Amino acid sequence: MTELLTSAQMRAIELAEIESGAVTGLQLMERAGRGAVETALAKWPELAKGRHRALILCGPGNNGGDGFVIARRLADRGWSVDVFLYGDGSGLPPDAKTNHDLWLEMGRVSPCAPETIRACERPDLFVDAVFGTGLTRPLPDMLNEVLDVRLMNVWSEAQSIRRLAVDCPSGLNLDTGMVPSDGETAPRVNSADLTVSFHSVKAGHKLALGPVLCGDVRTVDIGLTGPDAAERAMVGTAPDPDRARLAAPEFLHSDLPLRLWPGSMIAKLRGQGHKYDYGHAMVLAGGPGRGGAARMAARSALRSGAGLVTVLCPPDALTENACHLDAIMLRACGDPDAFRQIVDDRVSSLCLGPGMGVGEETRALVAAALAHRRGDRGWRDPAVVLDADALTSFADAPDALFALTHARTVLTPHEGEFARLFPDLAQSSRGQRSKIDVVRIAADRAGCVVLLKGEDTVIAQPGGGASVHSATGARAVPWLATAGAGDVLAGLIAGLAAPETAPDLFCVTEAAVWLHCEAARCFGPGLIAEDLPEMLPKVFSTLAR
Numbered sequence: 001m002t003e004l005l006t007s008a009q010m011r012a013i014e015l016a017e018i019e020s021g022a023v024t025g026l027q028l029m030e031r032a033g034r035g036a037v038e039t040a041l042a043k044w045p046e047l048a049k050g051r052h053r054a055l056i057l058c059g060p061g062n063n064g065g066d067g068f069v070i071a072r073r074l075a076d077r078g079w080s081v082d083v084f085l086y087g088d089g090s091g092l093p094p095d096a097k098t099n100h101d102l103w104l105e106m107g108r109v110s111p112c113a114p115e116t117i118r119a120c121e122r123p124d125l126f127v128d129a130v131f132g133t134g135l136t137r138p139l140p141d142m143l144n145e146v147l148d149v150r151l152m153n154v155w156s157e158a159q160s161i162r163r164l165a166v167d168c169p170s171g172l173n174l175d176t177g178m179v180p181s182d183g184e185t186a187p188r189v190n191s192a193d194l195t196v197s198f199h200s201v202k203a204g205h206k207l208a209l210g211p212v213l214c215g216d217v218r219t220v221d222i223g224l225t226g227p228d229a230a231e232r233a234m235v236g237t238a239p240d241p242d243r244a245r246l247a248a249p250e251f252l253h254s255d256l257p258l259r260l261w262p263g264s265m266i267a268k269l270r271g272q273g274h275k276y277d278y279g280h281a282m283v284l285a286g287g288p289g290r291g292g293a294a295r296m297a298a299r300s301a302l303r304s305g306a307g308l309v310t311v312l313c314p315p316d317a318l319t320e321n322a323c324h325l326d327a328i329m330l331r332a333c334g335d336p337d338a339f340r341q342i343v344d345d346r347v348s349s350l351c352l353g354p355g356m357g358v359g360e361e362t363r364a365l366v367a368a369a370l371a372h373r374r375g376d377r378g379w380r381d382p383a384v385v386l387d388a389d390a391l392t393s394f395a396d397a398p399d400a401l402f403a404l405t406h407a408r409t410v411l412t413p414h415e416g417e418f419a420r421l422f423p424d425l426a427q428s429s430r431g432q433r434s435k436i437d438v439v440r441i442a443a444d445r446a447g448c449v450v451l452l453k454g455e456d457t458v459i460a461q462p463g464g465g466a467s468v469h470s471a472t473g474a475r476a477v478p479w480l481a482t483a484g485a486g487d488v489l490a491g492l493i494a495g496l497a498a499p500e501t502a503p504d505l506f507c508v509t510e511a512a513v514w515l516h517c518e519a520a521r522c523f524g525p526g527l528i529a530e531d532l533p534e535m536l537p538k539v540f541s542t543l544a545r
């Protein structure tokens with residue numbers, strides 16, 4: 001699954017399935033525990049052979065119930081298993097209580113206390129089944145002392161103890177990827193080498209701290225088959241308004257062929273026609289000495305598929321730009337009047353912001369771009385990508401920008417630019433709201449697609465459709481944190497949106513972010529922004545097959 005469910009959505013799916021009579025809660029718990037064991041043994045085959053020792057911490061809810069199933073399954077394999085319960089056995093919810101009692105027929109349950117845990121023999125596998133989707137507040141102090149086996153400083157070679165988290169490392173909020181804090185002590189949380197999640201990944205696995213804390217995240221199919229459980233919208237099609245999805249070539253537990261996604265988002269991999277059919281993208285540049293950002297955006301637009309790309313710059317920057325551009329055309333344009341004369345109805349996408357400078361001139365050009373209509377020639381208005389200075393120029397009056405933006409606009413802020421336009425949604429004022437939710441609010445407010453950058457890039461459109469692109473784990477590209485990488489992304493969106501046959505802007509933006517990350521992966525460490533457009537042909541060659 002590529003849907004990023006919230007805890008409430010997961011509970012609703014589970015409840016609907018149980019109420020339909022298709023499955024019982026106990027069966028789901030059994031499948032979850034069994035799936036967690038199978039996944040751990042598949043990841044660590046050395047544990048699949050012979051008898052080992054497990055230390056399992058169970059919590060007061062159903063996450064703890066999964067822990068008791070795991071205990072039983074491992075004991076069945078001949079393992080020695082020490083089980084600890086945080087909380088009181090009599091208060092367990094019914095299914096967890098049943099599994100607690102089943103385990104009591106095989107072994108002991110000790111109260112969770114640092115002294116008793118320290119007295120155990122060194123485990124080969126540590127299982128965190130304390131809290132999952134039910135975490136509602138910060139972890140209690142006592143748990144913090146025992147949740148990270150590697151920090152307990154009791155066992156030799158603690159670094160090699162395998163740490164399995166059931167649904168999530170306890171303390172992580174699965175809706176937000178954040179760690180709730182009581183505001184007085186440092187937030188407390190566990191981390192894991194392997195996190196086994198059920199049915200679908202949750203938003204918190206992919207946002208904020210989730211990817212760092214969860215380690216390898218693997219999803220187990222627990223056989224939820226009802227209508228609510230089905231995946232709703234494949235990447236590359238209109239998103240479901242309620243369920244965020246991953247911008248990744250996957251659907252229904254399987255990999256999509258890359259020619260299907262993102263290949264189908266790229267007109268020149270399949271289309272026919274002349275250069276104007278692929279659209280004319282225009283990138284507005286700043287004054288002398290500030291043109292590099294726009295030139296990189298333009299190069300990226302040309303590489304990604306626009307038939308023609310023109311840089312528009314103030315007249316005094318013409319010479320500088322002419323020295324750097326060949327395939328990309330160049331026109332002088334310093335004000336909205338010039339803009340209106342130059343931009344004809346064949347222009348199908350516009351990119352404004354990189355290196356333009358902050359102020360009234362930029363505001364006026366942004367307003368002209370957002371007012372531009374294509375008349376009879378194009379079947380829809382040009383896509384307008386606003387980045388960097390085009391956003392910051394409206395820091396004092398974001399509403400003035402939102403009065404101009406329309407459905408063919410995409411805003412591509414980083415957190416700093418986002419805070420200028422949406423101060424109440426900024427990271428510092430976000431509180432416990434998830435990045436997905438705040439970008440949804442931003443998209444509704446701006447009436448257009450909003451992309452908020454980061455390792456967890458979130459894209460949302462008005463009405464709730466949202467996507468997360470995760471550049472973490474095997475797709476981590478720390479070397480993308482390089483000046484100008486964002487300019488290239490803005491150009492990439494403009495280039496993919498330029499062709500007459502381009503899909504809608506939300507889908508184009510999802511594909512652009514994935515391609516941007518792939519270009520960075522393809523180049524590797526040492527990357528500078530100029531390298532990104534040059535890697536696109538290599539990335540595209542893998543999509544056509």
Ligand SMILES: NC(=O)C1=CN([C@@H]2O[C@H](COP(=O)(O)OP(=O)(O)OC[C@H]3O[C@@H](n4cnc5c(N)ncnc54)[C@H](O)[C@@H]3O)[C@@H](O)[C@H]2O)[C@@H](O)CC1
Binds near residue numbers: 059061093139
């Ligand atoms: N939803 C589903 O479809 C399935 C859920 N399963 C498991 O059930 C879990 C969810 O179970 P629950 O909803 O019972 O939630 P949890 O087991 O995650 O936690 C709920 C309990 O913890 C308490 N609690 C929350 N935060 C606390 C804190 N900081 N300090 C002390 N106590 C705290 C709550 O009051 C409640 O008693 C999932 O994560 C998963 O492991 C699986 O059994 C399979 C199916």
Ligand SMILES: Nc1ncnc2c1ncn2[C@@H]1O[C@H](COP(=O)(O)OP(=O)(O)O)[C@@H](O)[C@H]1O
Binds near residue numbers: 413480481
């Ligand atoms: N550590 C990272 N991992 C993945 N992507 C990153 C990382 N750092 C930055 N990026 C991506 O690189 C781009 C940087 O954009 P931005 O901050 O606007 O830079 P600039 O303004 O210098 O062009 C964004 O797309 C962002 O998501």
Ligand SMILES: [K+]
Binds near residue numbers: 169
């Ligand atoms: K857990």
